[in-house]
Amino acid sequence: MIFEIEEIPEGGLNFDVLVGKDHFEIDQSDCALTDAVKVRGKLTRIEREVCFSGDLEAPLLVTCTRCLKLFPLQVKNIVRIHFVPREKKSSPGSEVEIKETDIEQEIYEENRVDLHGPIRDQILLDVPLIRLCQDDCKGICPECGNDRNSDPCGCENDGQIDPRFAVLQKLKEKMK
Numbered sequence: 001m002i003f004e005i006e007e008i009p010e011g012g013l014n015f016d017v018l019v020g021k022d023h024f025e026i027d028q029s030d031c032a033l034t035d036a037v038k039v040r041g042k043l044t045r046i047e048r049e050v051c052f053s054g055d056l057e058a059p060l061l062v063t064c065t066r067c068l069k070l071f072p073l074q075v076k077n078i079v080r081i082h083f084v085p086r087e088k089k090s091s092p093g094s095e096v097e098i099k100e101t102d103i104e105q106e107i108y109e110e111n112r113v114d115l116h117g118p119i120r121d122q123i124l125l126d127v128p129l130i131r132l133c134q135d136d137c138k139g140i141c142p143e144c145g146n147d148r149n150s151d152p153c154g155c156e157n158d159g160q161i162d163p164r165f166a167v168l169q170k171l172k173e174k175m176k
């Protein structure tokens, strides 16, 4: 997904590609790509500025926030990227001025734009902070460590003090 900007025609450039997962280096133990990422959309250029507008589909394996088991999660979202060329001659003081729109901008160099970095960022942004293997995942028992989905343990610690806090509580009392 590297494009020479001179090769982007006036009417824009449509593409629909599968990009191998190795291009993105998303391979953490709690979040990993399992297959190629589908990217499709259109690149357009107005003078030196390049825009990409399209969508992505990425198959991931992530851990459940409650029970920590891995489960497949398909991420789909729209992508908009705005590339601007790196200005070689910048007047003093111009770097300090940060416009609000700059946050969304990618800088490109050597007359080519590379979509891999921004697409990778977008995939990671699309992974929710709270992700559940099933809507009613019961999670892990804080007392005995059982996965309460497959192995209900019968511990009754609801409303009770966390054992770690109980230890602290005792220490506090000793120090009085």
Ligand SMILES: [Zn+2]
Pocket: 064, 065, 066, 067, 068, 069, 132, 133, 134, 137, 138, 139
């Ligand atoms: Zn779960």
Ligand SMILES: [Zn+2]
Pocket: 141, 142, 143, 144, 145, 146, 153, 154, 155
């Ligand atoms: Zn238990």
